[in-house]
Amino acid sequence: MSNDVDEALIGRAVGCLVGLALGDALGAAVEFQAPGTFPPVTGMRGGGPFGLTAGQWTDDTSMALALADSIVVRGWDLEDQARRYVRWWRHGDYSVTGECFDIGITTAAALARFEGGIPALQSGIGDHRSAGNGSIMRLAPVAIAASHRYPDDLAGLVERCVDSSRPTHRAPQALSACAVFGVVLAALIAGEEHQVILDPRWSAWDEVRTIVNLHPEVDEVISGSHGEREPPEIVGSGYVVRSLEAALWAFGKHPDARGSLLVAVNLGDDADTTGAVCGQLSGAAWGVAGLPEDWLGMLAGRDEVAAIAAALVAGPI
Numbered sequence: 001m002s003n004d005v006d007e008a009l010i011g012r013a014v015g016c017l018v019g020l021a022l023g024d025a026l027g028a029a030v031e032f033q034a035p036g037t038f039p040p041v042t043g044m045r046g047g048g049p050f051g052l053t054a055g056q057w058t059d060d061t062s063m064a065l066a067l068a069d070s071i072v073v074r075g076w077d078l079e080d081q082a083r084r085y086v087r088w089w090r091h092g093d094y095s096v097t098g099e100c101f102d103i104g105i106t107t108a109a110a111l112a113r114f115e116g117g118i119p120a121l122q123s124g125i126g127d128h129r130s131a132g133n134g135s136i137m138r139l140a141p142v143a144i145a146a147s148h149r150y151p152d153d154l155a156g157l158v159e160r161c162v163d164s165s166r167p168t169h170r171a172p173q174a175l176s177a178c179a180v181f182g183v184v185l186a187a188l189i190a191g192e193e194h195q196v197i198l199d200p201r202w203s204a205w206d207e208v209r210t211i212v213n214l215h216p217e218v219d220e221v222i223s224g225s226h227g228e229r230e231p232p233e234i235v236g237s238g239y240v241v242r243s244l245e246a247a248l249w250a251f252g253k254h255p256d257a258r259g260s261l262l263v264a265v266n267l268g269d270d271a272d273t274t275g276a277v278c279g280q281l282s283g284a285a286w287g288v289a290g291l292p293e294d295w296l297g298m299l300a301g302r303d304e305v306a307a308i309a310a311a312l313v314a315g316p317i
Contacts, residue, residue, distance in 0.1 A: 011287035019283020023275030027265035055298035124170035133243035135165035143185035188284035236267030247277035257282035
């Protein structure tokens with residue numbers, strides 16, 4: 001592999017995690033607001049339910065940083081991942097403000113189960129009613145560190161992505177969403193064109209279906225629903241299936257990160273997570289250099305996020 005290719009891959013890997021934080025911060029100002037009830041987001045701004053300043057991010061990025069830190073320090077260790085999530089929840093580690101101000105109900109319940117002695121592999125909530133988007137929102141570190149498995153070891157890649165969900169989200173929809181989203185991110189980081197991964201006929205999907213029994217609703221998304229629907233069918237929901245669909249829809253609407261992220265967060269509702277999921281896609285496709293510099297200049301912890309992303313490339317799992 002040439003140095004040019006190496007640099008391009010590192011740029012996409014770094015972009016994947018930085019894009020997550022960027023989309024999270026962009027959407028934080030309109031989190032929980034219904035679409036059409038707020039002035040459209042046109043750039044980075046403060047406010048929102050937690051009174052953050054422009055460029056600050058929420059639980060999506062905090063959990064992604066905890067996961068990234070675990071992988072860099074310990075390799076692949078679900079118990080350590082869960083312990084770091086607990087440190088964020090209980091003590092504010094990895095938080096932009098030094099305290100945990102935003103945690104999903106499913107995540108909190110799962111971490112309480114882990115604290116009570118249930119192993120991380122089983123601590124996540126498995127009920128289909130708990131199929132939130134809390135594990136796809138943080139997936140970038142796994143996809144970055146396991147991107148070397150694409151395309152020759154999709155089974156290993158899928159296993160890592162699915163297992164990363166289990167400490168907090170074991171609902172079938174969440175596990176399936178992590179499987180397909182991780183493959184998409186790893187493929188983009190490896191250099192696949194974004195049009196390829198958006199195509200329902202992409203050859204990787206046939207292999208993924210042989211590896212994991214995809215939930216029918218997730219299969220519907222990769223079979224093309226994200227390209228066939230428009231709002232109000234496309235929603236910025238906390239339900240993992242609709243969240244994945246919305247992010248892929250936004251990613252496919254524009255040939256650049258700025259346009260994709262704006263349509264993503266302007267869906268409102270769970271806007272920070274729709275932004276974080278779309279941001280992972282945008283950064284992995286167009287690299288950190290393809291993310292809007294005017295927004296990056298306001299992003300809290302930009303250099304630290306980029307540094308740990310680069311470290312993930314250097315420590316494959």
